[in-house]
Amino acid sequence: MSLAELICPAGTPAALRTAVDAGADAVYCGFQDATNARNFPGLNFTPDELAASVAYAHERGTKVLLALNTYPPAGKVDLWREAADTGARLGVDAFIVADMGVADYIARTHPQVRLHLSVQAAASSPEAIRYYCENFSVKRVVLPRILTVPEIRQIRKEIPCEIETFIFGNHGLMVEGRCSLTNYLTGQSTNMDGVCSPASDVDYLREPDGSMCSQLAGFTIDRFGPEEKAGYPTICKGRYTAPHRPDGYYAFEEPVSLNLSRLLPELIDAGVHAFKIEGRQRSKSYVRGVVCAFREAVDDIRAGRQPNMANLIALTEGQKQTQGAFETKKWR
Amino acid sequence: MAVNDMTKLTLGPIAYHWSADDRRDFYARIADECPVDEVYLGEVICSKRAPFHEADLPATIDRLERAGKRVILSTLAEVMLKRERKATEDLAAMDAPEIEINNAAGLFARGQRPHRIGPFMNAYNEATIRWMAAKGATHVCLPSEMPASAIAIAAQAARDLGLGVEVQVFGRASLAVSARCYHARAHGRTKDNCQFVCETDPDGMPLRTRDDRPILRVNGIQTMSESYLDLLPETPQLVADGISHLRLMPQAVDMVAVAQTFRNALEQREPLAKADTRLAALCGDAGLSNGFYHGEAGYRRISMKATA
Numbered sequence: 001m002s003l004a005e006l007i008c009p010a011g012t013p014a015a016l017r018t019a020v021d022a023g024a025d026a027v028y029c030g031f032q033d034a035t036n037a038r039n040f041p042g043l044n045f046t047p048d049e050l051a052a053s054v055a056y057a058h059e060r061g062t063k064v065l066l067a068l069n070t071y072p073p074a075g076k077v078d079l080w081r082e083a084a085d086t087g088a089r090l091g092v093d094a095f096i097v098a099d100m101g102v103a104d105y106i107a108r109t110h111p112q113v114r115l116h117l118s119v120q121a122a123a124s125s126p127e128a129i130r131y132y133c134e135n136f137s138v139k140r141v142v143l144p145r146i147l148t149v150p151e152i153r154q155i156r157k158e159i160p161c162e163i164e165t166f167i168f169g170n171h172g173l174m175v176e177g178r179c180s181l182t183n184y185l186t187g188q189s190t191n192m193d194g195v196c197s198p199a200s201d202v203d204y205l206r207e208p209d210g211s212m213c214s215q216l217a218g219f220t221i222d223r224f225g226p227e228e229k230a231g232y233p234t235i236c237k238g239r240y241t242a243p244h245r246p247d248g249y250y251a252f253e254e255p256v257s258l259n260l261s262r263l264l265p266e267l268i269d270a271g272v273h274a275f276k277i278e279g280r281q282r283s284k285s286y287v288r289g290v291v292c293a294f295r296e297a298v299d300d301i302r303a304g305r306q307p308n309m310a311n312l313i314a315l316t317e318g319q320k321q322t323q324g325a326f327e328t329k330k331w332r
Numbered sequence: 333m334a335v336n337d338m339t340k341l342t343l344g345p346i347a348y349h350w351s352a353d354d355r356r357d358f359y360a361r362i363a364d365e366c367p368v369d370e371v372y373l374g375e376v377i378c379s380k381r382a383p384f385h386e387a388d389l390p391a392t393i394d395r396l397e398r399a400g401k402r403v404i405l406s407t408l409a410e411v412m413l414k415r416e417r418k419a420t421e422d423l424a425a426m427d428a429p430e431i432e433i434n435n436a437a438g439l440f441a442r443g444q445r446p447h448r449i450g451p452f453m454n455a456y457n458e459a460t461i462r463w464m465a466a467k468g469a470t471h472v473c474l475p476s477e478m479p480a481s482a483i484a485i486a487a488q489a490a491r492d493l494g495l496g497v498e499v500q501v502f503g504r505a506s507l508a509v510s511a512r513c514y515h516a517r518a519h520g521r522t523k524d525n526c527q528f529v530c531e532t533d534p535d536g537m538p539l540r541t542r543d544d545r546p547i548l549r550v551n552g553i554q555t556m557s558e559s560y561l562d563l564l565p566e567t568p569q570l571v572a573d574g575i576s577h578l579r580l581m582p583q584a585v586d587m588v589a590v591a592q593t594f595r596n597a598l599e600q601r602e603p604l605a606k607a608d609t610r611l612a613a614l615c616g617d618a619g620l621s622n623g624f625y626h627g628e629a630g631y632r633r634i635s636m637k638a639t640a
Binding site (some may be wrong): 018039071072074075076077085098100101102104105121123124125127128130131134144146147151173175177178179180181183184185186187189192213217219220222223224225227236238239240241242243244245248249251252253317320325329330332 | 333375390407409412417420421436437438439440441452454456457458459460462463464467469475476477478479482483484485486489505506507508509510511512514517518519523524533537538539540541542543544545547550555557567575623624627628629630632633
């Protein structure tokens, strides 16, 4: 059985301490710039904050993983290199990378620090994963959220590195690291700037009939009736019309959360080494609740006990949830 | 500037599920009439479509090569299933024609043997391009969302390494790929029982906002820009920055006329503004955009005056 490490989000130093205290085996975080894929206002760490956070985590036996998982545009590569140098100096336990140039730099300059392949690298086959393992000595791959459990089990047999999968949180629909939807509407790039459907471009407009329009950069991403709760205008979770769908439908996916808690035992059995909880943008109380619940479940499974699924399922109570691609190919 | 006979015009792979007959007709006309230098062939988006047209590939390659075009085979952008892994491996094993790789699985299979880097490979910067060149890349197509400033630096790096460097200048931009088929979803089906409904939309399935504004196009697992990229007014700058290849993506418009318009622009046979007006007319209702190049929202069209 794998160790089934729990990898928890740390959007701020306070959230990091919360996740550590709640029993995270590792936390992941980023700097306050384009070098990571959650470059949101008010999130992330200064180098000083990261130094203090690494100390806090290490004193309690928790690892710190630094996300450098965006793609530097030509001319700005130094920002990513400096971030890697800073992370190495501060003693982070691994870098999470996607860009080959960044991976190559770290593999050559900081060979003592583990490299994890970000979901942003979109490595979804044994061959793609082995490319990164053989060239950059990648020790772990974060799998795209598009594979079924049997497929994950098969990949595990064919690769020389550990597997991390998402288990809870936002349900990413597009192959990460290959999505320019936000840049198309807003001029800010997910890959190059770490930005996705940015809050600065969001508007909610009340219409005369009481309905609500949620917009991104002036584009209506969805419209909600007076009784409906208006959702955040994430492009891939909006409602649009198509020739066969004149009434407006979720063209890509409904605004659901990923909750794989029911599949946890099966995923551990398939050889998944680490489970990632999404949500660096979430509150401390959210992080505490989710991490505590999963800590208990993982410990139960590792001790051969039946985990208390009700606690995990309750985390998304009142919200729509999905097992996404993991459960069945019909998702596709 | 002297008449440009150095910059190559290329025709990218057909992104849509055009029927075998339509493809045959299309490439016959490209071979006979179209002033492009290089043509990329192969199914890049959906492995389920490949059986419909792969039997025609040898004849198409032959036809294009006899017409003096260089042919390159493009690999799948998404490699997950057994048949996708096999298709990628088979292409990577070929000695000729050249191949363009769109997934790291292809890089793995190809090893150090020469290959081109496709637009799905995320070659955003000089460090990555240097890495790829050291691994056998001879040519790199930059992601279409890159702004001019980054394109210039990446192009310089590629040229210094002796690589060809390519930018898409016409046609819908690929904005995203997914494991899920959105064409099938729109028709209440899944990818496994899609019944190839994407064939009914030779220029993609339009999505509109609920206040009826065109926004995106669906092409199977791919999401594309509603507007066609049009960097015709920017061609002099692209050439000056060292871009060696300009890519036209096939759309359901008169691609021979589109290519001729770009050729004329490269050879300075008519003013850019006039050529661009003609291009817009060729594209009918499709909007044109160049926002990515100018560091703005991709759907925007920055006017010639503003770029002068």
